[in-house]
Amino acid sequence: MPDSTARILILDDDPDVACAAQMLLRRRHGAVTTLDDPARLAPALAAGVPDVVLLDLNFTPGRVDGGEGLAVLDRLRALAQPPAVIVLTAYADVPLAVEALKRGATDFITKPWDNARLLAAVDAALARRAGSKPAASTDCLMGDSPAMRDVKAMIASVAPTEANVMVLGENGVGKELVARAIHAASRRAAATFLAVDMGALPEATFESELFGHRRGSFTDAKADRAGRFQAAQGGTLFLDEIGNLALGAQAKLLTVLERRQVTPLGADRPEPIDVRIVSATNLDEARMFDAAVFRTDLLFRLNTIVIRVPSLRERQGDIPGLLHHYLSLYEQQYGRPVRELAPGALDRLVAYDWPGNVRALRHACERAVILGSRPDYHVDDFRLVAPASAVAPAGGADFKLGALERDTIAAAMAQAGGNISLAARLLGLSRAALYRKLGKHGI
Numbered sequence: 522m523p524d525s526t527a528r529i530l531i532l533d534d535d536p537d538v539a540c541a542a543q544m545l546l547r548r549r550h551g552a553v554t555t556l557d558d559p560a561r562l563a564p565a566l567a568a569g570v571p572d573v574v575l576l577d578l579n580f581t582p583g584r585v586d587g588g589e590g591l592a593v594l595d596r597l598r599a600l601a602q603p604p605a606v607i608v609l610t611a612y613a614d615v616p617l618a619v620e621a622l623k624r625g626a627t628d629f630i631t632k633p634w635d636n637a638r639l640l641a642a643v644d645a646a647l648a649r650r651a652g653s654k655p656a657a658s659t660d661c662l663m664g665d666s667p668a669m670r671d672v673k674a675m676i677a678s679v680a681p682t683e684a685n686v687m688v689l690g691e692n693g694v695g696k697e698l699v700a701r702a703i704h705a706a707s708r709r710a711a712a713t714f715l716a717v718d719m720g721a722l723p724e725a726t727f728e729s730e731l732f733g734h735r736r737g738s739f740t741d742a743k744a745d746r747a748g749r750f751q752a753a754q755g756g757t758l759f760l761d762e763i764g765n766l767a768l769g770a771q772a773k774l775l776t777v778l779e780r781r782q783v784t785p786l787g788a789d790r791p792e793p794i795d796v797r798i799v800s801a802t803n804l805d806e807a808r809m810f811d812a813a814v815f816r817t818d819l820l821f822r823l824n825t826i827v828i829r830v831p832s833l834r835e836r837q838g839d840i841p842g843l844l845h846h847y848l849s850l851y852e853q854q855y856g857r858p859v860r861e862l863a864p865g866a867l868d869r870l871v872a873y874d875w876p877g878n879v880r881a882l883r884h885a886c887e888r889a890v891i892l893g894s895r896p897d898y899h900v901d902d903f904r905l906v907a908p909a910s911a912v913a914p915a916g917g918a919d920f921k922l923g924a925l926e927r928d929t930i931a932a933a934m935a936q937a938g939g940n941i942s943l944a945a946r947l948l949g950l951s952r953a954a955l956y957r958k959l960g961k962h963g964i
């Protein structure tokens with residue numbers, strides 16, 4: 522929204538860049554000043570701290586490491602009432618932009634910028650300062666381990682931006698919760714958050730499901746139908762299991778993201794879309810960078826920011842809190858008495874490997890509450906599928922982890938009597954994920 526009282530400072534040593542930004546922003550905002558040298562920042566601040574600073578990261582000719590700009594950012598953030606800072610970076614400087622976000626920048630814009638994008642970033646920064654933006658919400662994302670604190674800090678930094686985020690991590694680590702937390706802390710929080718399981722979308726109906734269709738565009742199209750992109754308009758679209766998308770569908774998705782418009786099947790005109798994309802996959806980065814699996818151009822559209830959610834094995838410190846939370850939850854839900862863990866049980870549960878991560882832990886707690894019949898919880902009440910001693914050796918080679926996964930799945934299948942749904946539940950996996958793993962291990 523235009524704000525004639527807003528004070529905006531553009532700090533860039535390139536007079537053409539500073540002048541172009543000033544002319545653009547002056548059309549909407551009151552006081553827009555420029556500064557070409559950070560050494561003159563102190564007197565400028567003495568005259569009044571701006572609401573928003575557009576900050577270039579390099580000032581000395583030949584310097585490209587961004588150190589000068591980051592130092593200015595630190596100084597601005599240390600002020601009693603710090604301004605919102607939007608960093609201006611060269612296209613290839615995305616890692617630097619991420620560093621700036623970690624240090625408290627509100628957003629980043631790559632040069633040469635898109636005018637609408639720059640105006641939207643300034644509006645969002647002003648709205649945030651005016652307190653019209655809801656507070657960050659990562660409450661439901663439990664865990665205070667250093668690894669989870671990093672994840673939460675990343676969420677808080679990237680949420681207010683419009684950057685596309687790719688969330689990486691094993692099954693059940695909480696990737697969807699991370700995506701929801703990003704949405705909840707963004708300026709889109711009041712609009713829709715829509716999750717789509719890309720792995721479950723048949724290729725034949727991919728376009729109709731995502732982009733919508735007009736009545737009569739194919740035999741079963743009895744009425745006009747909006748796609749997921751239209752349904753999430755103004756909000757966030759969470760593309761889950763993105764790594765499982767067929768290459769043909771990847772090309773169609775890329776076109777939509779590039780043009781920021783969708784053409785429903787049977788329509789003669791494209792429709793503009795305004796959605797933020799958060800995607801997730803359990804494939805590791807090496808697989809995602811395999812061109813036979815995933816188009817690199819699409820990957821670069823989606824992974825402006827990457828958030829890696831660590832497995833439960835990598836944050837054992839979170840396990841006691843999660844156990845307590847989910848045991849209490851199910852005790853209440855099933856009207857069971859409050860019980861403690863038997864001596865020694867906690868240590869073994871913490872040392873357990875947790876294939877299936879938090880989802881598996883949650884299901885294990887549900888089983889213990891339902892099946893445990895002693896005054897306290899013992900490890901066998903949790904019906905873990907692999908022995909609690911089956912912790913992968915430190916620095917263990919991949920093939921050992923692979924064998925462990927195969928044996929665990931085989932054990933779960935045997936315990937479930939071949940019932941896929943039950944085995945998937947025991948393992949804390951979705952049915953689709955279990956099918957893929959069965960195929961991978963030839964079980």
Ligand SMILES: Nc1ncnc2c1ncn2[C@@H]1O[C@H](COP(=O)(O)OP(=O)(O)OP(=O)(O)O)[C@@H](O)[C@H]1O
Pocket residue numbers: 661662663664690691692693694695696697698699761801803879880883950951954
């Ligand atoms: N940090 C956490 N705190 C509390 N609950 C969590 C946390 N992480 C995950 N969970 C719970 O674990 C389950 C799985 O979480 P979620 O669906 O977000 O995982 P995921 O990584 O997206 O899984 P998948 O890869 O199978 O799609 C959910 O019930 C969720 O509430």
